[in-house]
Amino acid sequence: MLELYHHGSSACAAKVRFALAEKGLDWTGHYVDLLKGEQFDPAFLAINPKAVVPVLVHDGEIILESTVICEYLEEAFPETPRLYPESPLARTKVRLWTKAVDEELHPACSALTYVLSHRHAILRNGAGSFDDFLKGAGPDGRAARELKWRWIQEGLDAPGVADKIRLYDGYLHKMEAALEKSDWLAGGAFTMADVALAPYLNRLAMLQCHGMWRDGRLPCVEDWFARIRARATFEPAFFKWMPADLIENMRANGARSWPAVKDLLGI
Missing domain, CATH: 1.20.1050.10 (Glutathione S-transferase Yfyf (Class Pi); Chain A, domain 2)
Structure with a gap:
């Protein structure tokens, strides 16, 4: 199961949503309203102490940083359309x-x-x-x-x-x-x-x-x-x-x- 903590205006979150869509992967969203300060909620800080989105959770494992998340998706789901070339x-x-x-x-x-x-x-x-x-x-x-x-x-x-x-x-x-x-x-x-x-x-x-x-x-x-x-x-x-x-x-x-x-x- 893929879960994404994200916000609408975050460029980094948009990048991960775009990658997920291009790879045809289903995910469950947890919307973190940055404009209301929800990134500072203790429950979210326990997931990402940096208080930023996106955060990906895959079968309970936490993956941080948008570029790392995209690389992880490529490696974890090689059967989906590839975003990184072969060579x-x-x-x-x-x-x-x-x-x-x-x-x-x-x-x-x-x-x-x-x-x-x-x-x-x-x-x-x-x-x-x-x-x-x-x-x-x-x-x-x-x-x-x-x-x-x-x-x-x-x-x-x-x-x-x-x-x-x-x-x-x-x-x-x-x-x-x-x-x-x-x-x-x-x-x-x-x-x-x-x-x-x-x-x-x-x-x-x-x-x-x-x-x-x-x-x-x-x-x-x-x-x-x-x-x-x-x-x-x-x-x-x-x-x-x-x-x-x-x-x-x-x-x-x-x-x-x-x-x-x-x-x-x-x-």
Whole structure:
């Protein structure tokens, strides 16, 4: 039995849902509402002390970290459609993309999401004092909470944020270069590389940042994302679990923030 602890807006959880759907695996969901702080519930912390989703439980065994979960699914269910190529060299190409997501793109996505959308909702509802904000830190710790506080207060002017957006844009250009050679990121077949990157393009789209690839800027990326969205697995993996009010908040806040991102990137 496969059980997934997840949340609608988590890019990492969406990645695992997408992988599960592509492999045709049935699973039971446990929705952890991050916006209500349910990740800090003692029962969930006993499963994952880091207080993050996703978490996969397979026949009672706990597997953490989204990329590790996807690799586990590939190895535990070899009879299902494969997301990793057979040859060692081709698998290496896939893992270079998944490694880049884990080490660079995901942290950049967190900053971008906070600065372009979440900060507006927090400020609208009243951010309070930093001491109040610090109380909700959970396992994050003071340093991580201080960084998020600056994202909330300063937005795109917060230290390092502009660099993270440029890094994000740099990966779109790396994708363009790869997709000029083939329809999919790691070669001629759809693989885990495409699964891994899809949530991060979708996040930009939800934040109304389509201009980072549309209107002829990165045509291969635009075509790739259209192919991703056309897959039967995309809609249920990405939008079935997204609260409608969160979708609208991200759309409205992203549209409000896009002109500044556009100027930053010189688009």
